[in-house]
Amino acid sequence: MTVMSYLGAIGAAQREAMDADERVIIIGEDVEANVYGTTGGGKSRSDKGDFLQRYGKNRIRNTPISEEGIVGAAAGAAMTGLRPIVDLSYSSFLYMAMDQFVNQVAKNRYMFGGQASMPVVFRSAMFYGLNTGAHHSDRPYPMFMNVPGLKIIAPATPADAKGLLRSAVDSDDPILSFEACLLWSAKEDVDENEFWVPLGVARTARVGTDVTVVAISSSVPEAVAAAEELAKEGVSVEVIDPRTLVPLDRDAILRSVAKTGRLVVAEPAHRTCGAAAEISALVAEEIFDSLKAPIIRVTAPDMQIPFSPSLEKQMYPTKATIAAAIRRVVDLPALQPVTAAV
Amino acid sequence: MNIHSRTQTKTSRERRFPMAELARDTLREMQLRMLRIRAFDERASKMVKRGHIPGTVHTSIGQEAQVVGATMALGAGDYMSGNHRSHGHPIGKGSPLGPLMAELVGKATGVCKGKGGSLHLADFAVGSLGESGIVGSSIPIANGAALSSKVLNNGKVALAFFGDGAANQGVLYESMNMAGVWDLPMIFLCENNQYALSTPAHTVTSGIISERAAGFGMPGIRVEEGQDVLAVYDAVSEAVARARAGDGPTLVEVMTYRYNEHSEGLRLGTDYRNADEREAWLKKDPIMLFRHYLASQGFSDDELDGLQATALAEVDAAVAFSDASPYPDLSVAFDDLYTDKESAA
Numbered sequence: 001m002t003v004m005s006y007l008g009a010i011g012a013a014q015r016e017a018m019d020a021d022e023r024v025i026i027i028g029e030d031v032e033a034n035v036y037g038t039t040g041g042g043k044s045r046s047d048k049g050d051f052l053q054r055y056g057k058n059r060i061r062n063t064p065i066s067e068e069g070i071v072g073a074a075a076g077a078a079m080t081g082l083r084p085i086v087d088l089s090y091s092s093f094l095y096m097a098m099d100q101f102v103n104q105v106a107k108n109r110y111m112f113g114g115q116a117s118m119p120v121v122f123r124s125a126m127f128y129g130l131n132t133g134a135h136h137s138d139r140p141y142p143m144f145m146n147v148p149g150l151k152i153i154a155p156a157t158p159a160d161a162k163g164l165l166r167s168a169v170d171s172d173d174p175i176l177s178f179e180a181c182l183l184w185s186a187k188e189d190v191d192e193n194e195f196w197v198p199l200g201v202a203r204t205a206r207v208g209t210d211v212t213v214v215a216i217s218s219s220v221p222e223a224v225a226a227a228e229e230l231a232k233e234g235v236s237v238e239v240i241d242p243r244t245l246v247p248l249d250r251d252a253i254l255r256s257v258a259k260t261g262r263l264v265v266a267e268p269a270h271r272t273c274g275a276a277a278e279i280s281a282l283v284a285e286e287i288f289d290s291l292k293a294p295i296i297r298v299t300a301p302d303m304q305i306p307f308s309p310s311l312e313k314q315m316y317p318t319k320a321t322i323a324a325a326i327r328r329v330v331d332l333p334a335l336q337p338v339t340a341a342v
Numbered sequence: 343m344n345i346h347s348r349t350q351t352k353t354s355r356e357r358r359f360p361m362a363e364l365a366r367d368t369l370r371e372m373q374l375r376m377l378r379i380r381a382f383d384e385r386a387s388k389m390v391k392r393g394h395i396p397g398t399v400h401t402s403i404g405q406e407a408q409v410v411g412a413t414m415a416l417g418a419g420d421y422m423s424g425n426h427r428s429h430g431h432p433i434g435k436g437s438p439l440g441p442l443m444a445e446l447v448g449k450a451t452g453v454c455k456g457k458g459g460s461l462h463l464a465d466f467a468v469g470s471l472g473e474s475g476i477v478g479s480s481i482p483i484a485n486g487a488a489l490s491s492k493v494l495n496n497g498k499v500a501l502a503f504f505g506d507g508a509a510n511q512g513v514l515y516e517s518m519n520m521a522g523v524w525d526l527p528m529i530f531l532c533e534n535n536q537y538a539l540s541t542p543a544h545t546v547t548s549g550i551i552s553e554r555a556a557g558f559g560m561p562g563i564r565v566e567e568g569q570d571v572l573a574v575y576d577a578v579s580e581a582v583a584r585a586r587a588g589d590g591p592t593l594v595e596v597m598t599y600r601y602n603e604h605s606e607g608l609r610l611g612t613d614y615r616n617a618d619e620r621e622a623w624l625k626k627d628p629i630m631l632f633r634h635y636l637a638s639q640g641f642s643d644d645e646l647d648g649l650q651a652t653a654l655a656e657v658d659a660a661v662a663f664s665d666a667s668p669y670p671d672l673s674v675a676f677d678d679l680y681t682d683k684e685s686a687a
Binding site: 023025058059061063064066068069070071072073074075076077078079080081082099100103104108109110111112113114115116117148149151171172173199200246247 | 421423452453454455456457458462464465466471472474475476479480481482483484485486487488489490491492493494496500512513516517519520523524677678679680681682684685686
C-alpha cells in the first residue's frame with residue numbers, strides 16, 4: 001500500500017491501463033502537458049512517468065477544443081479497435097457533445113443489434129464548490145443516468161478512483177466517470193498493484209443500524225463525518241456509497257434500508273430527477289413497508305450555482321445538513337404499515 | 343505535413359483512372375451495384391406506401407453513381423459511416439440484400455436484428471459503421487475509425503457520407519480540423535443533392551462546399567459530373583490513395599440529385615422543386631449513362647439486360663427472405679443495450 005491522492009490514483013490507473021493494453025489511448029485537451037495531473041508521473045514534466053514521454057504522441061493526443069468532434073471520434077475509434085480514455089476536463093463541457101453522447105455513444109450498440117462495441121471512458125471533473133461560477137460548477141451525472149446505454153461511475157475515494165477506472169477501461173460498454181474536484185486532494189492508502197473495483201457494486205463506507213445514508217461523490221465524506229457526529233448521540237448510521245450509478249447496486253441499498261428502516265440520500269446534484277430522487281423512488285417502490293420514517297433527500301437546490309463564496313457554500317450537502325436530515329428521520333414517529341388499498 | 347501543397351481546391355478535373363484501365367469485371371460490378379440500389383429502393387418505396395415497411399424510408403434513387411463510385415473506391419476492409427439516406431451505402435460496399443430488406447421490415451433476421459430500421463442500417467462485416475438519423479452526427483464516427491487506423495497503423499481508410507445539409511453542421515468542421523491536424527486517413531464525402539428536405543442548398547450555404555477544404559489545409563475536390571460513376575470513382579480513388587499513403591484527409595463534394603421526395607410515405611411532396619429541373623436530371627440518369635458507356639465498350643444488350651434481371655431477382659429474393667423471417671421475440675427488445683444484460687434496468 002502507498003498513500004495516493006484521488007488525482008494521483010486516477011493517474012496510476014491510467015498508467016496501468018496504458019501499460020496493460022496498447023489499444024488504450026488518451027485523448028483530450030491539455031493531456032500532453034499534464035495540466036490536471038492525471039497524465040504525469042510526478043511533480044514536473046521531466047519526472048519519471050510523464051505520459052507523453054512514456055507512450056508517445058500516437059497514444060497521448062492533445063485535441064483541439066472540439067468536444068463534439070472529440071467524443072464522436074472516440075466513439076468511432078472504440079467501434080474500430082481502440083479503447084480510448086477521453087479527458088473532457090470540466091463536466092460542464094459535456095453538453096457541447098450532447099448529440100454524440102446521446103445519439104451515438106449510447107445508442108449505437110443497441111441500434112445496430114449488438115454489432116458495435118463501445119469500449120470508451122469519458123472522464124470529467126465536477127468543479128463545484130470552488131467558486132468557478134455557473135459554467136464550471138455542474139454536477140450533470142443525473143442527466144446521463146437518463147440515457148440508457150451509458151454506464152456511470154462517481155468514485156468518492158482514491159482507492160475507488162483507481163479501481164473503478166481500471167474496470168471502466170476494461171469494460172466494452174461506454175462509461176462516463178464524474179470526478180469531484182473537491183476530492184482531488186483526498187489521500188488514503190491505496191494498493192500500488194493492479195486491482196479492479198467491479199462496476200455496479202456499492203461500498204459500505206460505514207456500518208450502522210438506525211439510519212441508512214446513501215451518499216454520492218463528495219457527499220460521501222460529509223455523510224461519514226455526519227455519521228460520526230451522530231454516533232456520539234447514540235444514533236448508528238450506515239453510509240452506502242453506490243460508486244456506480246449505472247448500473248446501480250439496488251440490492252445493497254435495499255438491504256441496508258430494510259435493516260435500518262430509515263433513508264437519507266445525499267448528493268451534490270440538483271434535486272429534480274436527481275440520483276437521490278431515483279434512489280428514493282426505488283426504496284419507496286420496493287420496500288415501503290420497511291420504512292419507519294419518510295425518506296429525506298439532501299441535494300443541491302434547483303438553482304444555478306452563484307459565484308460568490310458566501311452564496312455558493314450553502315448549495316451542496318454538508319456534514320451539518322446531512323446530520324440535520326438524520327436527526328429528522330430518527331425523531332419522526334414511525335409510519336403505520338400501509339396496505340395496497342391506498 | 344506540407345500545408346502549402348495541400349491547399350489547392352479543384353473544381354474541375356481530368357480522369358486519372360481512364361475507363362479502359364478498369365477491368366471489365368469492375369465495370370460490370372459498378373453497374374450491377376447501381377442497379378441493386380435502384381431496384382432495392384424502388385421496392386422499398388412501394389413497400390412503405392403499402393404499409394409493408396413500417397415508418398418511412400429515404401431513397402437514393404438518382405444518386406446511385408455517387409454511392410457506388412465512392413463505395414467501390416474503398417477497399418473491403420475500409421470503414422464508412424452513413425446518414426439518413428443510406429440504404430445504398432452498404433449495398434454499394436457489398437452487403438447482401440436479404441438482411442438489409444429484413445431490417446427495413448423489422449424482422450429478426452435484419453442486419454441489426456430489427457433494432458435499427460431504415461435509418462440505422464449498419465453492416466460491420468463490410469465496414470459499414472452505421473447510418474445516423476441525426477444530420478451530421480455520424481461524421482465524427484468515421485473520423486474516429488480513421489484515428490483507429492492511424493494509431494493501429496493498419497492501412498485502413500475511413501469515409502463519411504454526408505449531405506449538403508450536414509455541410510452546415512459544426513461537427514463537420516471540428517472533424518475536418520482534427521483529421522487535418524492529425525493527418526488521418528479520412529475522406530469527407532459530401533453528397534450534394536442540392537436540397538435539405540425542401541430547402542435549396544444554395545440558399546443556406548455560403549460559398550462552395552468543396553472550397554471549404556482549403557481552410558483546413560486539405561484538398562477539396564468537386565465532382566460536377568456526379569451522375570457519372572467513373573468520375574466519382576476517380577475522385578474518391580485519388581482521395582483514398584492519398585489517405586492510404588499517409589498524406590491525410592480529403593473533402594470530396596459530389597453534385598447529384600434525388601428523384602423522389604425527401605422521405606417516402608410521409609407525403610411531403612416535391613412542390614418545392616421545379617419539374618423541369620427533375621426532367622433535366624433524369625436525362626443524366628446514372629444507370630442509363632453508364633449503360634450507354636458499357637455498350638460502347640462492347641458489353642452486349644443481353645449482358646446489360648442480364649445485370650438488370652439479376653438485380654431485380656436479388657431484390658425479389660431479399661423480399662422473400664424477409665417475408666419468410668419471423669418478427670423478433672418481444673424479449674429481445676432488452677438485449678444489446680450493454681454487453682451484459684444485467685446492467686439494463
